[in-house]
Amino acid sequence: MFEVTGKMVWKGTKTGLHTTWELAKVVVPTAIVVAVFRASGILDIITAFFAPYMGLFGLSGEAAIVLFSGYFVNLYAAAGSIMALSLTLKEITICAVMLGFCHSLLVELPISQKAGSPMGYIFLVRLGCSLAMGWLLGVVLP
Amino acid sequence: MSVLWEGFLQGLKGLWTIALIVIPLMIVLEVAESNGLLQKLNRLMARPFKIIGLGEEGAFPVVIAGVFGITYGSGVIINHVRTGKVTRKEARVVGTFMSIAHALIEDTIIFWVLGAPLLLLVAPRLILAYVMSYLVYRLTPELDSPDGDNIDTTD
CATH class of the missing domain: 1.20.5 (Single alpha-helices involved in coiled-coils or other helix-helix interfaces)
Structure with a gap:
């Protein structure tokens, strides 16, 4: 009934390798950019600027980098930023949940529009869910 | 350097x-x-999707998007709208659901690897997607006339 063939395994491996390559193109450059930000002091400026707003979600100022790279680029960029920063597990969790709702907007909003839902409406729904859950988790998580 | x-x-x-x-x-x-596990999953989901106004044709793109990502789900829904398998209102409900909850395996893995708990990565997305779609289903009037959405059916 349930069968596993070499062909399936090969096809899966190919997809996996392809995905990994796509990731490499985003994760590695993001990690480099964040490392440069950190060394040059730009990170500190961004962190200080966003700290009060990020506090709403139980996040430190640094997490703004993660949220922005996720919202505007994609989740792999966000993952790259997380790896290059030193966030607590609580912060990683909150960022992850917030970004689950709202990410890759530049690519995905036009896709939603094509599929018959207005961009502005989808944007509000996704950002709303993201901010609401972020706030909730910031309050609830220990 | x-x-x-x-x-x-x-x-x-x-x-x-x-x-x-x-x-x-x-x-x-x-x-x-x-x-064929995907078809089984689709059958399993039939009842909960009924509640938010989606028949089998409407539920299919949601399942596709949930597993493979929003691009694939959108491809299916665009095609379904063009061939008249789903209404514009259904497309709106589907669009709401899949914009919130898609690529649930890939997106979840990324952050799970980094230490975030699995349940928190999946459950809130599914729950909010369901609630928002239900609201859209109840609050949106029928959208039979073209109302400026300009669903692009050329590709």
Whole structure:
């Protein structure tokens, strides 16, 4: 009934390798950019600027980098930023949940529009869910 | 130079962690798909989707988007609208659901690898997607006349 063939395994491996390559193109450059930000002091400026707003979600100022790279680029960029920063597990969790709702907007909003839902409406729904859950988790998580 | 190198290594390390999960995962997905597990999942979801106004044709793109990503789900829904299998209102409900909850396997894995708890990564998306779609289903009037949405059916 349930069968596993070499062909399936090969096809899966190919997809996996392809995905990994796509990731490499985003994760590695993001990690480099964040490392440069950190060394040059730009990170500190961004962190200080966003700290009060990020506090709403139980996040430190640094997490703004993660949220922005996720919202505007994609989740792999966000993952790259997380790896290059030193966030607590609580912060990683909150960022992850917030970004689950709202990410890759530049690519995905036009896709939603094509599929018959207005961009502005989808944007509000996704950002709303993201901010609401972020706030909730910031309050609830220990 | 050493800063760039350090960032590069950091990125590679992260990439390796992800690859170790992504490649086996894609194999499992391929096997599951080849064995028709996707259709079974679709049948299982029939009842909860009824409540938010989606029949089998409407539920299918949601399941596709949930597993493979929003691009694939949108491809299906665009085609369904063009061939008249779903109404514009259904497309709106589907669009709401899948914009919130899509690529649930891939998106979840990325952050799970980094230490976030599995349940928190999946459950809130599914629950909010369901609630928002239900609201859209109840609050949206029928959208039979073209109302400026300009669903592009050329590709």
